[in-house]
Amino acid sequence: MSKERDDYDLDELRALVADLDEAAAALRAYGETNDVPAIERGATRVEGTLSSVKQNVPGALARDGAFGGDAEDEES
Amino acid sequence: MSRMWNPMLETMDRAELRSLQVDRFREQVRHAYEHSPFYRRKLDAAGIDPDDIRTYEDVREVPTTKKGELREAQGGEPFPYGDLLAASPEEVTEYHQTSGTTGEPVRQADSWGDWEWWGDCWATVLWAQGIRPDDRVFFPFSYNVFVAFWAAHYACERIGAEVVPGGNLSSAQRVRKMREVDVTAFASTPTYALRLAEVAREEGFEPTDFAVDTVVCAGEPGASVPGTKARIEEAWGADVYDHAGATEAGAWGFSCDGESVGLHLNEGQFLIEVLDEDGEPVEPGETGEIVITPLNRTAQPYIRFELRDEIGLRESAAVCDCGRTFRFAEGGVLGRLDDLTKVNGVLLAPTAIEDVVRSYDGVSDEYEVIIDGHEEKPDLDVVTVVAEENPETGVPASEAGDELRKRLKQTTSITCRVDVVAYESLDRPELKADRLDDRRENHV
Structure with a gap:
């Protein structure tokens, strides 16, 4: 991981979090x-x-279930 | 539950600890060299390459930093910290300053990371003194630009203890709040701990009936002065602990729940040298001046800062029964070198008078010391101790004065005048007390 990078996509951020x-x-x-x-x-x-x-992260992260939520439940 | 905030650091083998300190010192010097023009000039002038610091002997080659240098550096750009600053101004999140008792205040810049460090140092102090997540801790002060109680507040939060802020309240309102919510601990100067007990009684409470079982003292050396410590313990029916710190350095010393009276040096977060007048390290059992380096500071580092505090190192064989391997300052801070004064050629430490007055129950808690020239022989210094009658013991003023004079002579070798006045004649300070009034002209 580089300090200079600013182009992480949501999948990468999800994994890092x-x-x-x-x-x-x-x-x-x-x-x-x-x-x-x-x-x-x-x-x-x-x-x-x-x-x-x-x-405070973009909603897509939460919808993807990155933070302990159930993605399918949240989308339904 | 552990008696120590970080037993891995606090019981570390001495050789291993020293090695860790030297490594962190090197990193701190490198950071200062790379980010602070002030330190780069100093280190270049001394021919110091941070990467060459490998041993404790190398540490001692690095020049010390004096308070006057900090003031001078802060007169320049960038305002208000000057080129002492070792971070971009945008990284600074906390402003504090020294009290300015010895000159212009020094401004203290801290980054968020520094502030976390402050909290951790204070957590080490408070945990050692028994503060736990189930405590409710009262802070009976209006917070301002001085750092001490801010950092202790956030350390409580870090520990998980509940904080009850007591700013902008009268002393009477504070004791009522302490009683109302059953605080189990409070942090205070020794002066104000005694004053709050007095106010509690005025309000019709008996302080020993409060739920308070811990008093954490800071700001004055009183909690390591046996007479003062005993008075606070008796007044509150609580354990009384001492702490030593400085706005520049951080919380570097603390008393523990062991049997010892004095301060452990927090050697997990500081490299603390105790040096004699020639700058040589003193041996255990000897007294010297502290030169201190906080080991993990970013915005405004201090490299070998001359703290001007004097301590006596405990003999190494007499390890504290708490189990820490951190060195121990017997009796706490013996005096600030800036506070010591000569009276007719005899060196006088204000804490010596404090201990005598507070150890004698014929007088109450408050007192003042006036040093002036003799009325007829101006070259002769006269020390007058003004104390108050103690209504609880009822010792007559003349008798109390004679006894106090005798005890002062035994302890300080100085013949003092003693004036015992009526109870509540003297002012009641609400933070630190400035009890020494030196009126001598041309005294240096």
Whole structure:
């Protein structure tokens, strides 16, 4: 991934956001399991920020079910 | 639940920690060199190539930074931070400034990432002092350009504790709010913690009946001054913790829930050198001045900043029972070098007088210190301590004055005049107290 790129399509963004979600969840789980509040609480903040990002992305992303919604249900 | 915010850092092997610090120091110097013209000039003049910093000895080759240099740099462009700034002005999201007690205030620029770092440093402090997600924390201050309580507020949020903001309220309204919502902790200067307890009693409450079990102190050294700490603990029936920080540096020191009285140095986020007058590192058990480098700052870095705080390092064999490997400043900040003053040739630390006054229950919490020339012998300094009668103990003023004079002489080696006045005669400060009034002419 290049910092200079500005031509991501929605499929790529969906995958990247899913990676972020997974990374935050993994960090939170690690923090909980190993009793490291700095990591667990930091991951919780990332999840909160991602939640806000999801509310502001183009609708097509949400319709594609990238953010936990069921695409078919939302389209029906 | 862990006693530490980040046990991986806070219990790290010393050699490993030192190596991590040197690596982060190198990255911080490189960032400053590449983005701040101020630091590029300094480092070029000293012949320092950031990539050559590999050991702690290399760190000490890097020139220190003085507060006067910061003020001078901020007089230039870009306004208002000058070429100290190591980021584009658009990246700056937070403005704060120093209080300006020793000169023109220094402006502090922080990026969003820096602000996250501030919160993390303060979370380390608050977690060590028992603040947890189920706490309700009160901030009895009107927030302004000074950074301390802002950062603590956001650290509570980071921890998951509930924040009750107490700005723009009178002291009486604040204690009523604390009682109404059952706050479990509050953050305060030691001066104001004592004042709030006094106001609570005036309002008909007994502070020890409040749900408060933790008082986090900042802004003054009082919570590491045994006499003051004991008074706050007694007033609130709560554990009292100390914190040390600076607008420029961040929250660099904290007391913990162990048995020790003093401050751990937050060596996970700072490289803290304790140096003697010749700039050489002091040994454990010795006293020296702090030179500090925050290790993860972007917008306005500080490379080997001369903090002007004096601490005494605990003997390395006496590890704190909390389990941290971070070094420990015995008794907290012993004094700001800018606050130390000579009286008839004897060095006087204001905290020494504070401890004597607060350790004696014949007088109440408030006091003032006046230093002036003798009426008939102007070359002779006279120290007058003005304290208040304590209505709770009822010790007569003359008796209290004699006892206090004796205790002050024993501790400071200075013969003070003591004036014990009626309770509530002195002003009640609501943030930091400036208790030392030095009226001597031509005193340097």
